[in-house]
Amino acid sequence: MSEYLLEMKGVSKAFPGVKALDHAQLQLKPGHVHALMGENGAGKSTLMKCMFGIYKMDEGQIYMNGEPVTIKDPIDALSKGIAMVHQELQPIPARPIGENIYLGRYPLKKVLGFIPMVDHEKMYSDTDALLKKVKLPFDSRQLVGTLSTSQMQLVEIAKAVSANCRVLILDEPTSSLTQREVDSLFDIIEDLKNDGVAIVYISHKMDEILRISDEVTIMRDGQYIGTWEAKNLTTNMIITKMVGRELTNLFPKRENVPGEVAFEVNDFTSINPKSFRHVSFNIRKGEILGIGGLVGAQRTELMEGIFGIRSHVSGEVKLNGKTLKIDRPKNAIDHGVAMLTESRRESGIMGVLSIADNISIASLNKYLDYGCVINSGKVENLVQENVHKMNIKTPSSKTLIQTLSGGNQQKVIIGRWLANDPDVLILDEPTRGIDVGAKYEIYCIIAELAKQGKSILMITSEMAELLGMSDRIMVMCDGRCTGFIDGKEATQEKVMALATQFE
Amino acid sequence: MTSLSDRKAGFGAKLLATAKSNPIVVLLVGVSIIVGFTTNNFFSWGNLGNLVSNTAIRFLIALGVSGCLITKGTDLSAGRQVGLAACIAGVLIQRGDYTGRLYKSIPEMNMWAVLLIVIAIGAFIGLVNGWIISRLKVPPFITTLGTQTIVYGICLVFTDAQPIGGFQSNYTRLITGRIGNVSGFYLPYLLFVAMVFGCLFWFLYNKMRYGKYMYAIGGNEVAAEVSGVNTKNTLLRIYITAGIMYALAGYLLAAKSGGASASMGMGYELEAIAGCTIGGVSTTGGIGTVPGVLVGVLVFELLKIVLQFLGVNPYYNYVVQGLVIVVAVALDIRKYIAKK
Numbered sequence: 001m002s003e004y005l006l007e008m009k010g011v012s013k014a015f016p017g018v019k020a021l022d023h024a025q026l027q028l029k030p031g032h033v034h035a036l037m038g039e040n041g042a043g044k045s046t047l048m049k050c051m052f053g054i055y056k057m058d059e060g061q062i063y064m065n066g067e068p069v070t071i072k073d074p075i076d077a078l079s080k081g082i083a084m085v086h087q088e089l090q091p092i093p094a095r096p097i098g099e100n101i102y103l104g105r106y107p108l109k110k111v112l113g114f115i116p117m118v119d120h121e122k123m124y125s126d127t128d129a130l131l132k133k134v135k136l137p138f139d140s141r142q143l144v145g146t147l148s149t150s151q152m153q154l155v156e157i158a159k160a161v162s163a164n165c166r167v168l169i170l171d172e173p174t175s176s177l178t179q180r181e182v183d184s185l186f187d188i189i190e191d192l193k194n195d196g197v198a199i200v201y202i203s204h205k206m207d208e209i210l211r212i213s214d215e216v217t218i219m220r221d222g223q224y225i226g227t228w229e230a231k232n233l234t235t236n237m238i239i240t241k242m243v244g245r246e247l248t249n250l251f252p253k254r255e256n257v258p259g260e261v262a263f264e265v266n267d268f269t270s271i272n273p274k275s276f277r278h279v280s281f282n283i284r285k286g287e288i289l290g291i292g293g294l295v296g297a298q299r300t301e302l303m304e305g306i307f308g309i310r311s312h313v314s315g316e317v318k319l320n321g322k323t324l325k326i327d328r329p330k331n332a333i334d335h336g337v338a339m340l341t342e343s344r345r346e347s348g349i350m351g352v353l354s355i356a357d358n359i360s361i362a363s364l365n366k367y368l369d370y371g372c373v374i375n376s377g378k379v380e381n382l383v384q385e386n387v388h389k390m391n392i393k394t395p396s397s398k399t400l401i402q403t404l405s406g407g408n409q410q411k412v413i414i415g416r417w418l419a420n421d422p423d424v425l426i427l428d429e430p431t432r433g434i435d436v437g438a439k440y441e442i443y444c445i446i447a448e449l450a451k452q453g454k455s456i457l458m459i460t461s462e463m464a465e466l467l468g469m470s471d472r473i474m475v476m477c478d479g480r481c482t483g484f485i486d487g488k489e490a491t492q493e494k495v496m497a498l499a500t501q502f503e
Numbered sequence: 504m505t506s507l508s509d510r511k512a513g514f515g516a517k518l519l520a521t522a523k524s525n526p527i528v529v530l531l532v533g534v535s536i537i538v539g540f541t542t543n544n545f546f547s548w549g550n551l552g553n554l555v556s557n558t559a560i561r562f563l564i565a566l567g568v569s570g571c572l573i574t575k576g577t578d579l580s581a582g583r584q585v586g587l588a589a590c591i592a593g594v595l596i597q598r599g600d601y602t603g604r605l606y607k608s609i610p611e612m613n614m615w616a617v618l619l620i621v622i623a624i625g626a627f628i629g630l631v632n633g634w635i636i637s638r639l640k641v642p643p644f645i646t647t648l649g650t651q652t653i654v655y656g657i658c659l660v661f662t663d664a665q666p667i668g669g670f671q672s673n674y675t676r677l678i679t680g681r682i683g684n685v686s687g688f689y690l691p692y693l694l695f696v697a698m699v700f701g702c703l704f705w706f707l708y709n710k711m712r713y714g715k716y717m718y719a720i721g722g723n724e725v726a727a728e729v730s731g732v733n734t735k736n737t738l739l740r741i742y743i744t745a746g747i748m749y750a751l752a753g754y755l756l757a758a759k760s761g762g763a764s765a766s767m768g769m770g771y772e773l774e775a776i777a778g779c780t781i782g783g784v785s786t787t788g789g790i791g792t793v794p795g796v797l798v799g800v801l802v803f804e805l806l807k808i809v810l811q812f813l814g815v816n817p818y819y820n821y822v823v824q825g826l827v828i829v830v831a832v833a834l835d836i837r838k839y840i841a842k843k
Contacts, residue, residue, distance in 0.1 A: 309729060333731040347729050350722030352789040361719050362730040364712050374710050416730065 002066030005030040005198045006082075006167050011050055011060030013043075013222075020046040022222040023059075028167060028198040033189060035213035035230065036202045039242055039496075040295050040461040043222040044202050048169050051200075052084045053077040081166035085156050085173055093145030098127035100144050101159045126162075134158045134188050149274070150177045157188065168192060169200045172296070174208060186212055204294045205502050206235040218242055236493075239500075243463060243492035251468035252443050256450035258287035258471055263337075263424045263455050265306060268315030276302040276479045279315075283424070283455045288446065290470025290487070291459045292495045298479040299459045300342050303426050307332045307339040319423060333362060338417035339426040342459070344406070344433070348413045351402035355394055356383050358401045358412050363419040386415035390445055407438025414445060425449060427458045431465060443469060463492050477501050524838065527781055527831050531802045531809075538809045545812055548688040552681075556759065558804045559697035560752050565775040565782075565800045566704045566793070567748030570741040572779050573721045575788035576636065576643030578742070580651040581749050581775055584628055585768030587658040588621045588753025593667035593763030595620065601669030605662065614674045621750045628654060629746020633739035651772075658765045668762040678758030693755065700748075705793040717741060721789035770821075777828040778803045785835050803827070 006028045013021040021043045028034050036044050049055045051062065053071040062069050064080065071077050077084070091100055099106075102123050109119040127140035136154055144152060153173060160168055174182050189199060189212060201213055209216065209230070216233055218225040218241045225241055264282040276298045283289045291299050304310045306317055308326040317324045319335055326332045332339070341347040350358055360367065360379045367378035383397040390411040394404060401409055410430065417425060427446065431439045446469065450456050460466050466473060473485045475498035482498040522529050539545040564581055571578040597604050599611035628650065635646045681689035708714035716737040719727040728734050752771075757763040782799020784791030806827065810820055 307729075329729050330731040330733060339729070341726075341729055347723070347725040350719055350726050350789060352785070352787075353718055353722045357715060357718060357722075361715065361727065361732065364715055368712075372711060374712065374715065376710075 002063065004028060004063070005065065006051075007063040007066075008047065008051060009061050009063070011047060012058045013046055013050060013055060014058055020222050021050070021057075024219060024222060024224045026051075026200070026217055026224075027227065028200065029215070030166070030196045030198050031193050032214040033193060033199045033201050033212050035209045035216045036200055036219065037204075037209065037216060037238060037242060038219035038225075039463060041221075042219045042242070044219055045171055046222075047219070048084065048171060048200065048202065051077070051167075052082060052169060078163055078165075081164070082169070083160035083163045083165035083167070084169040084171070085153070085160050086171055091144045091152050091156065093143065095144060096124075096141045097131070097138055097144055097147075097155055098124045098140040100155065101127050101130065101140075101162055130158055130162050134161055135184055150181050153177060154181060154185065157185065161188065161192065165197060167198045167200070169202075171202045172204070173201075174203060174205065182208070204500055206238060206500055207502075209238070210235070235500075239493055239496045243496055250440065251465075252440070252447050254288070254447045254450065254469075254471075256286045256288065256447065256471070259285035259453065261285075262320060264318040266316050266318070268302065268305060268317070269313050270298075270301060270305055270479070271311040271313050272301075274479065275310075276305060276476075279476070279481045281474050281481060281484070283457060285423075285455055286450050286453045288450050288456045288458060288469055288471045288487075290466045290473040291457060291476065292463075292466045292473050293476040293499045295461065296478075297476040297499065299476050300428055301479075302476070303339065303428055303457065303459060304341075307337060307426060309339075309341075333420060333422075336420070336423040337426070338362075338420060338422035338424070340410075340413055340417060340428060340430055342428040342432070344409055344413065349401050349409055352400060354398045355392075355401055355404075355412055356380065356397040359383055359386060359415045359419065362416050366419070382415075382419055386412070386418070390415060391441060405438070407434040407441070410434060410438070410442065411445070414442070418449075422454065424455045424457070427456065429459060429461065431460070431462070463495065466490075466495065467492065475499050478503065525781075525783060527827070527834060528798060528802050531781075531806050531827075535805045535809050538812055542812045545808075550808065552689065552691060554801075554804055554808060556691050556693050557807075558801050559691070559693035560756055560759065561771070561774060561778060561804060562697045562797055562800045563700055563748050563752040563755070564771055565778045565796050566700060567745035567752075568772065568775045569704075569779050569784055569791055569793075569796050570717055571643060571745055572776065572784045572786060573717055573789065573791045574738060574741060575721055575724075575786070576738075576741075577647065577776065578632065578745055579644065579647040579772050580628070580632065580654055581647075581745070582768040582771035582773070583651045583654040583658065584625060584746060584749035585753040585756060585771050586763075586765060587628075587654050587661075587768075588625055588750040589757035589760075589763040589767045590658050590662050590667060590753075590765060591624060592617055592621050592754045593670065593757045594662070596671050596674050596757075597667065597669045598671055603669055605665060605667060611671070614671060614677070618751075618754055621754050622747050625746040625748075625750025625753075626743050627746070628749075629743040630739065632746065633742030636742065637735040637738040655765065662763075662765050664765055666762055666764040667757075670758065670761065675758050675761055678755055693759070696755065700751075701793055701797060708793060713737070713740060718789055723789075773828060774803060774824070775800075777824065777831060780828065780831040780835060783835075785838075786832055787836070 004027045008026045011021050011024045024043060024047050026047065038044050046055065050057045053073045053076050062071060069080065071080065107119045107122045108116045111117050124140040131138055131140060136158060144155065147155065157173060173185060177185065192199060203209055210233065213230045215227055216230050216238065217227045218238065220242060261282045262285045266280045268279045269277045279302055293299050301310055305312045308328045308331055317326060324335045356379050360382060364374060367375050369375045380397060386392060387394060392408050392411045394408060401412055431442055446456060458469060467490050470487045472487055473490050473495065475482050475485065475495055477499050482501040485494050544550065564585060568578045568581050594605050595609065595612045595617040596614055632646055632650055635641050636643050678692065681691040683690045716727065716732045719732055720734055720737060724734055753768060756767065778800035779791065779796050780786065780799065781802055782795035784796060807820060810823060
């Protein structure tokens, strides 16, 4: 009999173009809270999805009580006593709490001895008992849609508890919880520990980790770094182990010289109280301002707020001393602000249209004859200029953008924005999902644009990219700006310290 | 440099690829040819003229609905809008001395003035559709399902469900007129109307911001908005344009039929949508061309004539047409799934 309830050994998982897990491992003891830590993209969530049967591992083996097991899918995982609370919640708002908790496994009763019907009374009374057990003051018949995000998260945790699991995975469970809710969550966790449940706890919040966990496993770049007893660790030790790697990416030499202040954002606050608040910063001409932070730090939301995709309640945006009124992306574009959005597929490319259409859509007013007829020749020139300048690999300007590689698609979208000759360029994860060679080309383009005097705001979750490309770094945590670091003095430890400065 | 033989091979391959991606067009044309050679009088000038005139009016409606489809919408009110336009045109164009005049207080009006009135009404209905869709965010299917019924109701009230006849003769003569005589074949005026609007729409879709924004919204509405496209106003314009096209088609249809009634235009929206889909307009958005729409409508009209020549009970037409629509969309969706 093994001392471990569940073990994962030698787990590898590759996605197209990236090795997400490289011989990772994890060992869980019954009645212990095991914290799993690492930077964005270190492979924590991927490892958990392998355990829960959402992903199929390429290599590796899972053992439960020392016996090798195979987990085919989430239903299989649940039947083996593994439950997971996901980072992104998927509740059904228009149905009551009871139905959400027993979704897919409704208690049944036989009517007339053979017609199976949902036993609503049992479902609701069981749910009430469960809610009482985990100390949530809700009625089982209340609609989930009437709960706040954090309350939904607690219900989701109750759902996992109701599965009578032996292993419970909590993926960033406290990201939207208030301090009091965190306390009640920790009470639930204590009870589960006493029942002998093994808990995997993924979080970026150091104080929580040190408070709740018994062991800590640290991962980096999909690899297992080590497991330590929590009581022997300090915040600094964890950060050093999380980021401790050589910078392997290469960056072009930058020749840009930041000039005077061009773009200012003052006291910018979202309409959503959980999102960005009271953020102020400025950026100079020819400067690259990197924006660092953990996933969920509201960096994208802030930039989309500035660009007019999201609403803000207070704050002002100034370009060259002039206050801009931006309610829609069109206003921002007209004032010389451009934004490469985070998700290329969802808000960037128009897949079934040609490269020419994709590159010219934001600047069509520049290619008109007689004020209304589009001059195809001018559009073609634009395409050729960009194809040449950015080395876009495409058979022709009529090729559909969806047939290009991610890197080439990204260059086309960058070209779309450059066609308007913006003063301020916001880049949200400009190299996400792009292979190494194309990454370097995009870095060169960014460096060249800065040299031309454009102000560049770059959100990136890749530490190496943040340190390698920024003249200055702004770090955000939980919707607030927690500090600025000069590019030359920036280290991974400094960024991580600011990025984990939770209130 | 490509040699001539390369280019020839390229053309052949292209033709084959086109045929492969439009199996329904190939099938229907094939069936028509077989029917044509096995029945009498299929290949006749009269039949051709009939086909051209029918296609011309359907083509105008299909052009209107194509913009809605390309932006992932639809317009189920098209047929009823055609009917309303036909009735309004019919009532206003009735001869002053016609005893069955519906509204005796309305003076006899100039047919061109009536055209403008009808178009203004069509534009207004389109505006209402577009406003509900773009501002209230009601799905186009539901919006136009509602306006379809509203427009029909208005039409019944306006005509009191009475058939309308007694048009000014210059109206019917002009619309149904034809010129030339190419060994017994006359070119109907409707052909020229269709050609003019076909060219106009080709220009609009390919050379104007209107078209580019329309394709962008169909391709990815979020990306279009982020790129500074005023998606709301673009959608509004698309539905207004559609309303104008239905009004025009209704005006022509009343003249062609020599009468109008509230039931006119019933089901035309489905024919138009079917024509577009057969012609390669994708219901998944962003794809569709004017020549494609023309081919689709033509093939669909051909199908109707074929059924007629085969002596099929006309009630079966609905069954066949419905099948063709579903099959065309299913094939289109399959293309899309394969691409993923």
